[in-house]
Amino acid sequence: AQSVAQPEDQVNVAEGNPLTVKCTYSVSGNPYLFWYVQYPNRGLQFLLKYITGDNLVKGSYGFEAEFNKSQTSFHLKKPSALVSDSALYFCAVRDPTNYGGSQGNLIFGKGTKLSVKP
């Protein structure tokens, strides 16, 4: 079964410092990986995805993620954190073998709360 793990419940970063939010996955076949962000009392917003191609994926708001097949990881990164980046971040993997065939279902991690202090 597909699964996603976010090992950190919370990440604290000072504004201007680089940030990393970790994600590891377990899939059979090629992974379809996603990062979403959730601001308080809002729905999830798509940040970026990895389907195939370059291992470094660039997304919205200056975020990027590095796909590492050997380590089965898809860590979210940003070179310089902003206070406004404080939110809940979810890593997700698509399960093409279940719940809808080729579109499948998104299997979410538990989320990591990012706190950026001034």
Add this chain to the structure above:
Amino acid sequence: NAGVTQTPKFRILKIGQSMTLQCTQDMNHNYMYWYRQDPGMGLKLIYYSVGAGITDKGEVPNGYNVSRSTTEDFPLRLELAAPSQTSVYFCASSRTDEAFFGQGTRLTVV
């Protein structure tokens, strides 16, 4: 462009009551989903639909029902509300890879 719209935003139900959570999207997406979000648990799929007239169960379907009579609308029905259904509910839609989410419905069953 409204995207995915959910109503209501908040609701308090008494045990045993019924209600329908509304979801509509204006992006002509075939795929629609209902998730519930519990603290520290991520999101769990309740039901999904691959197109009008076609629905199927997700990971946690018990206590819920759905219908998809049009491409735009995907309502979620709770027939006999239970405290275990206290949660935040998100509707989402997709065409290909990325899903678009509504702002959520916070439901409390007392």
